[in-house]
Amino acid sequence: MEIELGISPSALAAIGLLFGLLIGSFLNVVILRLPVQLKGDWRRDSRDFLGLEPEPHEPVSIAKPASRCPACHAAIKPQHNIPLFSFLLLRGRCKSCAEPISIQYPIVELLAGLLAAYFVYQYGISSQSFYGLVFSYSLLVLTGIDLHEKLLPDQITLPLMWLGLFANLDGTFVSLNDAVIGAIAGYLSLWTVFWAFKLITGKEGMGYGDFKLLAALGAWMGWQMLPMIILLSTAVGALVGIAGIVLAGRNKEMPIAFGPFLAAAGWVAFVWGDKILAGYLGLFNF
Numbered sequence: 133m134e135i136e137l138g139i140s141p142s143a144l145a146a147i148g149l150l151f152g153l154l155i156g157s158f159l160n161v162v163i164l165r166l167p168v169q170l171k172g173d174w175r176r177d178s179r180d181f182l183g184l185e186p187e188p189h190e191p192v193s194i195a196k197p198a199s200r201c202p203a204c205h206a207a208i209k210p211q212h213n214i215p216l217f218s219f220l221l222l223r224g225r226c227k228s229c230a231e232p233i234s235i236q237y238p239i240v241e242l243l244a245g246l247l248a249a250y251f252v253y254q255y256g257i258s259s260q261s262f263y264g265l266v267f268s269y270s271l272l273v274l275t276g277i278d279l280h281e282k283l284l285p286d287q288i289t290l291p292l293m294w295l296g297l298f299a300n301l302d303g304t305f306v307s308l309n310d311a312v313i314g315a316i317a318g319y320l321s322l323w324t325v326f327w328a329f330k331l332i333t334g335k336e337g338m339g340y341g342d343f344k345l346l347a348a349l350g351a352w353m354g355w356q357m358l359p360m361i362i363l364l365s366t367a368v369g370a371l372v373g374i375a376g377i378v379l380a381g382r383n384k385e386m387p388i389a390f391g392p393f394l395a396a397a398g399w400v401a402f403v404w405g406d407k408i409l410a411g412y413l414g415l416f417n418f
């Protein structure tokens with residue numbers, strides 16, 4: 133399904149870019165606040181379960197309170213809250229206390245803008261663009277949260293998986309058969325690796341969030357893409373891990389989040405997977 137607006141793809145991409153920058157600023161809020169909200173919920177549930185008095189707390193949600201500087205708590209004025217431009221205008225420092233503003237903000241905003249530009253340029257105003265953006269933004273948020281918190285919240289991975297199955301009811305990306313098998317195989321493959329690793333070494337190599345994320349990726353693009361996603365993410369993950377140990381003197385016992393590598397490999401497979409597979413199979417003249 134595609135809506136024709138009669139404007140050129142480049143004009144559409146420019147509009148997409150601006151729209152994406154705005155969404156990016158919302159994604160930043162989700163990345164920072166969803167974990168705070170979840171931890172608050174868990175603490176409340178735990179105290180309730182243990183029969184302890186609830187502790188007084190400041191409710192934090194995606195919507196409240198309004199944006200503040202994390203260093204000096206000054207409210208951020210609307211004119212200093214314009215995606216990307218405010219960061220450049222303020223030269224990356226808080227207007228009130230001059231503390232550096234996290235580089236995460238402009239990076240997420242820019243990525244969100246470029247993603248929207250890319251999808252509407254390629255697919256116009258269509259269900260492909262819509263699904264592609266929801267998929268990409270979910271991966272972006274998961275990456276941000278996993279980097280900060282070593283956590284891939286069920287609140288994102290599970291709806292992402294269901295939405296992938298829904299999108300493929302009429303075969304938007306792959307057949308429903310491939311999608312269902314993809315979700316199952318995605319989960320069970322990492323689950324098997326996890327338990328094998330745990331039985332052999334007694335250590336936990338990854339988290340259940342990783343299985344759910346791979347299940348979601350399988351639901352979106354079918355089981356055929358899973359080997360490529362696993363190969364790509366583990367290869368890049370291992371390289372980054374080794375670089376961290378060699379260059380930054382990182383302790384090799386220190387866990388690194390696997391989610392960002394899965395998410396990045398998943399995105400590459402989503403956008404270029406068919407071409408990569410065709411090229412790879414072409415090498416062997418199948």
Ligand SMILES: [Zn+2]
Pocket residue numbers: 201202203204205206226227228229230231
């Ligand atoms: Zn400040």
